[in-house]
Amino acid sequence: MQEGQSGPRTLTxxxxxSSLGAARDLEFGLELLTRARTGSIGPTLRLYRPVPTxxxxxxxxxxxxxxxxxxxxxxxxxxxxVRKAGGRAxxxxxxTLVVDHxxxxxxxxxxxxxxxxxxxxxxADTLRSVGVHAAVGEIPGEYCxxxxxxxxxxxxxxxxxxxxxxxxxxVVSGGWLFSSVIVVENSAPIRRVxxxxxxxxxxxxxxxxxxxxxxxxxxxxxxxxxxxVIAAYAGHxxxxxxxxxxxxxxxxxxx
Numbered sequence: 001m002q003e004g005q006s007g008p009r010t011l012t013x014x015x016x017x018s019s020l021g022a023a024r025d026l027e028f029g030l031e032l033l034t035r036a037r038t039g040s041i042g043p044t045l046r047l048y049r050p051v052p053t054x055x056x057x058x059x060x061x062x063x064x065x066x067x068x069x070x071x072x073x074x075x076x077x078x079x080x081x082v083r084k085a086g087g088r089a090x091x092x093x094x095x096t097l098v099v100d101h102x103x104x105x106x107x108x109x110x111x112x113x114x115x116x117x118x119x120x121x122x123x124a125d126t127l128r129s130v131g132v133h134a135a136v137g138e139i140p141g142e143y144c145x146x147x148x149x150x151x152x153x154x155x156x157x158x159x160x161x162x163x164x165x166x167x168x169x170x171v172v173s174g175g176w177l178f179s180s181v182i183v184v185e186n187s188a189p190i191r192r193v194x195x196x197x198x199x200x201x202x203x204x205x206x207x208x209x210x211x212x213x214x215x216x217x218x219x220x221x222x223x224x225x226x227x228x229v230i231a232a233y234a235g236h237x238x239x240x241x242x243x244x245x246x247x248x249x250x251x252x253x254x255x
Contacts, residue, residue, distance in 0.1 A: 009043050009103075011237050013230060016048035016244045022079035025050055029100040029177055030084070030170065032247070036102045037175030041247075045233060046100040047226055052078040052093040054193055057086055057144070060201060069200035076193045085168035085179070088144040088203065091193050095185030095212060097222050099123075099229060101178045108176040115169060115178055120148035123165050123180055126232040127152065130224055131217040132164070139163060141206025143194050150182075151209075152216045162187075162211030182229075184222045187212035 019025055025048065035041045054073040060066055061082055069089070070080035078091060092098065101119075105111075120136040127134035133153040138145050142163045150165035163183075170177040183190060191210040198205050214220040233239060 009237060011043045011045050011101075011233060011239050012041070012242050013233075013239050014044060014046045014242050014244050014247055015226070016046060019048065019051045022051050022053040022081055025053075025098070026055065026081055026083060029102070029179060032100065032102045033170060033172065033175055033177040036104045037108075037172055039104065041102075043103045044101070044247075045230075045239075046102075046244075046247075047229065048098050049094050049222055050092050050096065050098050052076075052091075052189070052193075054078045054080050054089055054091045054197055055083045056080060056089045057083065059086070060089055063201050063203075065200040065202050069197040072196040072200050073193055076189065076196065078189075078193045080197075083168065085170050087146065087166070087168055089194065089197055089201070090144040090166050090181060091190045091197075092181050092183070093186065093189060095183070095187075095222060096190075097182045097184060097225055097229070099180040099182065101180075102175065104175045106174065108171045108174065112169060112171050112176070115176070116146075116148040116167060119167060119178055119180060120150055120165075122232055122236070123167075123182065123229070124150045126225070126228045127164065127182075127213060129232065130213070130220060130228050132213050132220075133216070134164065135161075139209055141204075142209040143198065143205050152211065152213060154216060161209070162215065163209050164211065164213050182225055183210075183212045184220060184225050185212055185214050187215055 154160040
């Protein structure tokens with residue numbers, strides 16, 4: 001799917017039916033990366049719906065309000081975690097879809113910038129296929145700002161834009177993990193927990209930039225978007241399906 005890869009690759013699609021718990025879900029993506037770089041698995045796409053979580057960036061932990069921000073998350077039923085990738089705090093729950101893409105790659109760092117662009121375009125295309133007016137690019141005041149965030153545009157008011165997808169990447173010797181969080185349903189709890197946690201951290205942002213895809217396309221579900229993500233990938237590479245249980249067995253037992 002990326003420039004610089006040698007020959008066509010088959011991507012194994014793994015749908016994780018239920019969360020393993022906030023911390024374990026985050027850890028499992030890194031475990032898949034380790035397996036990919038050591039040759040235990042090939043290119044893999046893992047999709048799942050997480051439990052309520054706020055993933056803070058490393059920089060957030062160094063702010064004096066971090067402990068207060070973490071407590072604000074707990075008070076609202078979100079588990080605060082710290083991810084290894086960069087960026088600021090991002091929130092997700094069962095109304096979101098997490099897409100973890102892992103690949104073995106000899107020179108993983110070479111294409112790191114291009115991956116942000118490629119996957120931003122791929123996910124914007126995905127959302128457009130289900131009726132969302134989506135585009136790539138940072139919008140003023142967004143949470144966890146990024147050059148390749150995917151946002152949705154309200155057709156009746158093109159100036160009204162909301163962030164729908166945040167992405168992060170972990171690159172190690174021999175492989176990479178590209179993780180995307182797509183907010184599809186129930187944006188209110190995400191907006192609330194981000195408002196309280198960003199206030200505790202002393203970070204400015206505009207709560208109006210936090211939303212969900214079904215704020216723009218009523219009735220849209222996580223399942224709809226999950227199917228659309230897989231269809232978008234199928235347009236770029238060959239796919240095969242595998243049971244999530246086979247990946248937990250590779251770990252030597254239950255995940």
